[in-house]
Amino acid sequence: xxxxxxxxxxxxxxxxxxxxxxxxxxxxxxxxxxxxxxxxxxxxxxxxxxxxxxxxxxxxxxxxxxxxxxxxxxxxxxxxxxxxxxxxxxxxxxxxxxxxxxxxxxxxxxxxxxxxxxxxxxxxxxxxxxxxxxxxxxxxxxxxxxxxxxxxxxxxxxxxxxxxxxxxxxxxxxxxxxxxxxxxxxxxxxxxxxxxxxxxxxxxxxx
Numbered sequence: 001x002x003x004x005x006x007x008x009x010x011x012x013x014x015x016x017x018x019x020x021x022x023x024x025x026x027x028x029x030x031x032x033x034x035x036x037x038x039x040x041x042x043x044x045x046x047x048x049x050x051x052x053x054x055x056x057x058x059x060x061x062x063x064x065x066x067x068x069x070x071x072x073x074x075x076x077x078x079x080x081x082x083x084x085x086x087x088x089x090x091x092x093x094x095x096x097x098x099x100x101x102x103x104x105x106x107x108x109x110x111x112x113x114x115x116x117x118x119x120x121x122x123x124x125x126x127x128x129x130x131x132x133x134x135x136x137x138x139x140x141x142x143x144x145x146x147x148x149x150x151x152x153x154x155x156x157x158x159x160x161x162x163x164x165x166x167x168x169x170x171x172x173x174x175x176x177x178x179x180x181x182x183x184x185x186x187x188x189x190x191x192x193x194x195x196x197x198x199x200x201x202x203x204x205x206x207x
Contacts, residue, residue, distance in 0.1 A: 004147035024167040038175030046172020052120025054165040061157025065150040098194035
């Protein structure tokens with residue numbers, strides 16, 4: 001795993017991490033839930049919800065790594081098919097994000113730390129949209145010549161979940177104090193995310 005990490009292109013990793021941070025800043029279902037927990041139970045509940053959400057993301061990462069590896073072994077030419085399917089899905093997400101209204105504050109959160117973490121994990125892990133996103137997003141930053149694809153997916157997924165935790169925890173912790181400001185910024189972030197999704201989709205099609 002260490003050898004694969006060292007062999008990966010640092011510029012590509014930086015691009016991935018930067019895109020991941022922008023995407024995690026988007027007020028989607030995870031951010032909405034963590035924010036609601038912060039409002040309902042205080043900043044600790046918001047952080048606990050973010051921890052549960054990140055664990056759910058790691059679960060999706062492991063499933064994606066296993067699924068992609070199995071597919072590549074069964075169909076050696078499937079790598080390009082995954083890339084193009086991912087580009088189409090990212091373009092769909094770009095259009096959806098551009099049209100999406102600000103939703104922060106629209107959900108109910110959990111008040112206890114254990115319940116917030118458990119619900120955050122289940123909310124993320126049982127969301128098929130998250131599974132589709134992970135499967136579409138992570139493989140786009142892998143390169144077959146670098147090393148095993150599954151190892152690259154695990155590395156990238158781990159980075160995505162770590163940065164996602166801090167971003168989502170920040171939303172949850174700040175929700176009680178800056179709720180109104182977050183609702184106003186969420187509309188702007190939807191547009192920024194739409195542009196990022198569209199750019200990633202274009203990159204995949206032109207690469």
